Amino acid sequence: MKHEFASFEQKWQTLWEENGIFHAQDQSDKPKFYALVEFPYPSGAGMHVGHIKAYSGLEVVSRKRRMQGYNVLYPIGFDAFGLPAENYAIKTGTHPRVVTDTNIKHFSQQLKRAGFAFDWTRVVDTTEESYYKWTQWIFLKMFEKGLVFRDRAQVNYCPSCKVVLSNEDSQGGQCDICHTDIVQKTKDVWYLRITAYAEKLLQGLEEVDYLPNVKMQQENWIGKSTGAFVNFALSGVEDTLRIYTTRPDTLFGVTFMVIAPEHPLLDTYQDRIGNMDAILAYRDACAKKTEFERTQLVKDKTGVRVEGISAIHPITGKEIPLFISDYVMMGYGTGAIMAVPAHDQRDWEFAHAFGADIIPVIQGGNIEECAYPGDGEMINSDFLCGIKNKKEAISAMLTYLEEKGIGEAGVQFKMKDWAFNRQRYWGEPIPIVHCEKCGIVPVPFEELPLRLPVVENYEPGEGGESPLAKISSFVECHCPKCGGNAKRETDTMPQWAGSSWYFLRYIDPHNPQSLADYDKLKYWLPVDWYNGGMEHVTRHMIYSRFWHRFLYDLGVVPTKEPYAKRTAQGLILGADGVKMSKSRGNVIDPNDVIDKFGADTLRTYVLFMGDYGSAAPWSDSSMRGCKRFLERVADLESKAKGHGATPKLESAFHKTIKKVSSDIEELKFNTAIAAMMTLLNQIDDVGSLTLDELSVFVRLLCPIAPHLCEELWQRMGGEGFCSTAPWPVYDEAKTVDAEIEVAVQFNGKLKGTIMIPTGCDRDTALAIAKADEKISAQLAQVEIIKEIFVPGKIVSFVCKPKA
RNA sequence: GCCGAUGUGGCGGAACAGGCAGACGCCUCGGACUUAAAAUCCGAUGGGACUUAUACUCCCGUACCGGUUCGAGCCCGGUCAUCGGCACCA
Numbered sequence: 105m106k107h108e109f110a111s112f113e114q115k116w117q118t119l120w121e122e123n124g125i126f127h128a129q130d131q132s133d134k135p136k137f138y139a140l141v142e143f144p145y146p147s148g149a150g151m152h153v154g155h156i157k158a159y160s161g162l163e164v165v166s167r168k169r170r171m172q173g174y175n176v177l178y179p180i181g182f183d184a185f186g187l188p189a190e191n192y193a194i195k196t197g198t199h200p201r202v203v204t205d206t207n208i209k210h211f212s213q214q215l216k217r218a219g220f221a222f223d224w225t226r227v228v229d230t231t232e233e234s235y236y237k238w239t240q241w242i243f244l245k246m247f248e249k250g251l252v253f254r255d256r257a258q259v260n261y262c263p264s265c266k267v268v269l270s271n272e273d274s275q276g277g278q279c280d281i282c283h284t285d286i287v288q289k290t291k292d293v294w295y296l297r298i299t300a301y302a303e304k305l306l307q308g309l310e311e312v313d314y315l316p317n318v319k320m321q322q323e324n325w326i327g328k329s330t331g332a333f334v335n336f337a338l339s340g341v342e343d344t345l346r347i348y349t350t351r352p353d354t355l356f357g358v359t360f361m362v363i364a365p366e367h368p369l370l371d372t373y374q375d376r377i378g379n380m381d382a383i384l385a386y387r388d389a390c391a392k393k394t395e396f397e398r399t400q401l402v403k404d405k406t407g408v409r410v411e412g413i414s415a416i417h418p419i420t421g422k423e424i425p426l427f428i429s430d431y432v433m434m435g436y437g438t439g440a441i442m443a444v445p446a447h448d449q450r451d452w453e454f455a456h457a458f459g460a461d462i463i464p465v466i467q468g469g470n471i472e473e474c475a476y477p478g479d480g481e482m483i484n485s486d487f488l489c490g491i492k493n494k495k496e497a498i499s500a501m502l503t504y505l506e507e508k509g510i511g512e513a514g515v516q517f518k519m520k521d522w523a524f525n526r527q528r529y530w531g532e533p534i535p536i537v538h539c540e541k542c543g544i545v546p547v548p549f550e551e552l553p554l555r556l557p558v559v560e561n562y563e564p565g566e567g568g569e570s571p572l573a574k575i576s577s578f579v580e581c582h583c584p585k586c587g588g589n590a591k592r593e594t595d596t597m598p599q600w601a602g603s604s605w606y607f608l609r610y611i612d613p614h615n616p617q618s619l620a621d622y623d624k625l626k627y628w629l630p631v632d633w634y635n636g637g638m639e640h641v642t643r644h645m646i647y648s649r650f651w652h653r654f655l656y657d658l659g660v661v662p663t664k665e666p667y668a669k670r671t672a673q674g675l676i677l678g679a680d681g682v683k684m685s686k687s688r689g690n691v692i693d694p695n696d697v698i699d700k701f702g703a704d705t706l707r708t709y710v711l712f713m714g715d716y717g718s719a720a721p722w723s724d725s726s727m728r729g730c731k732r733f734l735e736r737v738a739d740l741e742s743k744a745k746g747h748g749a750t751p752k753l754e755s756a757f758h759k760t761i762k763k764v765s766s767d768i769e770e771l772k773f774n775t776a777i778a779a780m781m782t783l784l785n786q787i788d789d790v791g792s793l794t795l796d797e798l799s800v801f802v803r804l805l806c807p808i809a810p811h812l813c814e815e816l817w818q819r820m821g822g823e824g825f826c827s828t829a830p831w832p833v834y835d836e837a838k839t840v841d842a843e844i845e846v847a848v849q850f851n852g853k854l855k856g857t858i859m860i861p862t863g864c865d866r867d868t869a870l871a872i873a874k875a876d877e878k879i880s881a882q883l884a885q886v887e888i889i890k891e892i893f894v895p896g897k898i899v900s901f902v903c904k905p906k907a
Numbered sequence: 908g909c910c911g912a913u914g915u916g917g918c919g920g921a922a923c924a925g926g927c928a929g930a931c932g933c934c935u936c937g938g939a940c941u942u943a944a945a946a947u948c949c950g951a952u953g954g955g956a957c958u959u960a961u962a963c964u965c966c967c968g969u970a971c972c973g974g975u976u977c978g979a980g981c982c983c984g985g986u987c988a989u990c991g992g993c994a995c996c997a
Contacts, residue, residue, distance in 0.1 A: 723919065
């Protein structure tokens with residue numbers, strides 16, 4: 105067989121598809137395995153090699169599991185709502201539907217050319233009405249349960265894309281898509297109350313097997329802190345100021361209070377406040393700052409004293425000045441803090457800028473002495489004095505606060521509610537009607553899907569209005585409740601919506617009655633293994649875990665958590681060692697590689713190039729090495745004859761089966777391939793192998809280079825497809841050699857090696873070492889102090905030179 | 908600033924659980940085949956010393972400094988660098 109791989113790759117892809125060998129069965133006696141990869145956004149640029157690496161990991165695992173007798177579900181789909189298709193539509197006038205269909209076709213063709221064993225009968229497209237009907241359905245269910253709300257808010261607005269962006273989409277003060285600086289704007293925004301699920305999302309992490317850093321990033325994102333709420337009475341008005349603190353033990357060190365510039369207290373008591381003009385001026389100045397300016401740039405403390413109102417210390421009764429400052433955020437805690445400048449860096453800076461008192465309450469815990477207050481003896485703190493342990497001091501204070509009704513223990517989360525709307529055309533319409541009489545009314549479930557209307561012009565309206573707002577046939581409607589005139593919501597959902605539940609639809613992709621049949625969900629869930637990029641670990645994964653948990657509470661899905669296990673692949677960098685990008689011109693197109701080297705070479709190389717979880721630069725010559733390997737494998741055919749085992753190769757085969765089997769499960773494809781290369785070198789040294797051995801080799805390599813292996817399988821008369829042939833098994837006894845080589849050391853330095861029988865005892869090993877010509881000569885020069893034997897590892901002599 | 912990860916030849920990377928560092932591949936060099944080149948095959952390949960050369964032998968070597976141990980890429984303490992996450996979160 106000569107090495108024109110391209111000549112048969114397509115043949116096998118066609119045969120696999122015609123025979124449906126990668127179709128998952130909804131009922132089966134076999135154990136199930138649901139492997140999930142992040143479905144792509146079908147961009148106009150097509151796939152790049154990074155996609156190939158992203159899908160190759162679980163591709164290999166699930167192909168192996170299939171050969172091991174699992175009923176495998178390995179699906180693919182398209183996360184096809186999104187800005188690029190819409191921007192393209194604006195530019196060219198082509199309907200996003202048309203653009204999307206073209207792109208999906210292109211992506212599908214590329215995926216098929218790579219030979220991925222996806223179940224193509226289960227393809228999901230988030231932009232299809234039969235799909236987004238259920239995205240809208242889930243939204244309405246959340247509305248029903250009070251998890252959807254509308255609020256007027258300062259939002260991040262991209263003047264170029266003309267859209268409101270979430271904090272996540274505008275990190276660094278720039279639009280994620282076009283990198284224009286964002287500005288602040290007041291808008292009515294839809295929110296999903298994900299904060300109601302903060303605790304559940306945090307606890308759910310305990311029952312899943314995620315990579316440690318994945319888990320950590322999610323914990324950081326949720327950002328739970330435990331502390332206390334304390335109510336401070338105010339002087340001058342009949343009211344209290346409620347604050348949140350993680351350090352109630354430092355209550356006696358409070359010398360001033362700070363509230364956020366937007367704090368409602370200021371509006372309530374504007375008549376009492378002597379310097380309202382200055383306060384409003386400061387508030388305005390803050391409002392003009394973007395989130396970025398407020399948090400990243402300004403490190404100098406600014407603020408204004410609130411005149412006419414001050415706080416009363418709840419224990420000492422002392423009067424405490426009240427300030428506004430933008431270092432306190434309205435969106436966290438209560439938007440108000442008690443300032444303890446002796447033990448908090450930010451309060452300390454503010455106290456210095458504004459000349460406030462500083463009362464230390466923890467001995468040795470001053471800001472000036474150490475960066476952060478740790479354990480130390482409590483001082484200047486009435487009943488806490490003398491306590492030396494932070495935990496103890498906190499609990500003593502909490503007991504006091506609760507007894508006196510001043511405050512209570514509480515928790516806070518950094519996670520914010522999810523801004524759930526975009527002023528865009530190419531997204532799921534939010535199924536809500538605004539009625540003059542009834543207010544906000546949900547579209548009845550029977551009317552779903554609420555379809556996107558056909559429009560002429562995709563340009564967003566001025567001021568960030570959705571293009572849908574210009575379509576009166578869409579906007580004008582009747583209220584489902586009272587039948588009166590009403591207007592439809594014209595915002596659409598963000599792209600995160602469709603991807604929050606797609607793994608459920610794969611389980612029952614064509615179901616018109618429900619998002620998926622419960623029995624099927626029960627069979628397939630949870631996803632056994634989810635692999636994707638680190639960049640989706642917080643947003644997409646937390647959003648989808650939220651939706652899934654909500655559906656669980658609703659009784660729609662049978663598991664609390666959607667994903668049992670999560671891993672991540674590393675990037676493929678350009679040959680220059682830099683992230684691939686169009687602008688750098690270092691992007692590698694998988695189609696080009698397949699044209700020149702074949703899909704099997706591409707697959708082998710992306711898995712061989714390094715640790716699967718780490719980034720690695722592309723190298724054409726390294727890839728040629730993989731092609732050479734496959735060509736040498738193809739040549740094995742001419743060296744294979746007879747049956748049974750080749751004595752010189754038997755142990756090597758069993759060892760390789762063992763290593764490849766376990767390496768694949770650990771995503772260590774590079775060493776699995778290296779082990780097969782080593783075996784191939786050994787076969788070449790021997791010069792021949794049996795047909796039985798060739799069969800083992802071909803099946804071991806099949807998940808990685810399936811086209812070549814199918815071809816070889818067929819040529820050697822294998823039954824059916826190699827892709828569904830049984831995975832090779834090894835005999836543990838035959839992986840063990842009769843004799844092993846161990847090192848002999850003097851004082852830890854290598855002096856030689858000896859062969860000893862496997863499993864031999866200490867005396868035997870030492871005797872063999874001493875009998876060794878080279879070793880004995882050297883031993884004659886020294887005095888032995890101690891003899892060490894570690895079975896299977898080493899013989900070591902502790903010694904000193906003879907006097 | 909805080910949290911986490913990583914640091915090994917010319918390159919990508921191996922090394923189970925503290926036991927022969929550098930598997931496997933690439934690059935490079937030498938050889939075979941060829942009129943020639945490409946492809947392919949064979950051999951060498953961490954650095955250095957000794958040696959005419961080979962063999963032998965020795966020394967150095969896993970970011971840096973120190974420690975534990977018969978023995979450290981791996982464990983401990985410290986430093987530096989790179990990458991990622993969070994960041995005025997009270």
